[in-house]
C-alpha cells in the first residue's frame with residue numbers, strides 16, 4: 082500500500098526524541114539563518130540611535146547594555162544557525178554555540194528590562210530588580226552549562242519566569258507610559274513559544290519563532306526609543322535653559 086505523503090513533508094523532519102535536538106531540513110536551516118541574520122544590521126543601527134539620543138552617561142551606558150543584548154541575540158543566533166546548517170564537523174563547536182544560543186536568551190531578557198529599570202523611577206524594593214535581573218541571567222547561564230538540553234520543560238519555565246517576574250516592578254512606577262507596548266511585546270513572545278516548542282510538528286516552526294522574537298523585540302525597542310530616549314530627560318531640559 083502506498084504511504085500517503087503530505088505535500089509539506091520535505092520541509093520538515095520528524096519530531097526529536099526527548100532530550101535530543103530536532104534536525105531541521107535544509108529549507109528550515111536556511112529560514113532559521115535568514116530570519117535572524119537580516120536583523121543584525123538594524124539592531125546595530127538601533128543601538129547607535131539610542132546612544133546618539135542619550136542625554137547623559139547613565140542613559141548612554143544603559144543604551145549600550147541594551148544594545149549589546151539586542152545585537153548579541155541576533156549575532157549569536159545567526160552564527161549558531163549557520164554552523165548547524167553547514168554541518169560543522171566539529172560537534173563540540175556546534176554544541177558550544179547551541180549553549181550560547183540559549184544563554185543569550187537570558188542575557189537578552191535582562192538587557193530588554195534594563196532601560197526600564199535604569200531610567201524609570203522605581204520604589205525602594207523594586208529598585209533591587211536592577212541587579213536581580215542580571216543575577217537571574219547568571220543563574221540561567223549556569224543552568225545551561227550544567228543541564229543543557231536535559232530538562233527542556235524546566236528550561237522553558239526558567240525563560241518564562243525570567244520573562245515575567247521583572248515586570249512586577251511596574252507596580253512601583255509613577256510614570257507608566259509605554260507599559261502597554263511592554264505588555265504587547267511580552268504577549269508576542271508568549272505566542273511565539275508555541276512555535277518554539279513545535280519543531281517537527283509545524284514546518285518552519287523555529288523560523289516562525291524567530292519572526293515572533295523579532296516582532297516582540299521591535300515593539301520593545303519602539304517603546305524604549307519613544308518613551309525613554311526620544312523625549313529629553315528633565316535633567317537635559319534644565320541644562321538647556
Ligand SMILES: [Zn+2]
Nearest residue numbers: 113158287291
Ligand atoms: Zn534559533
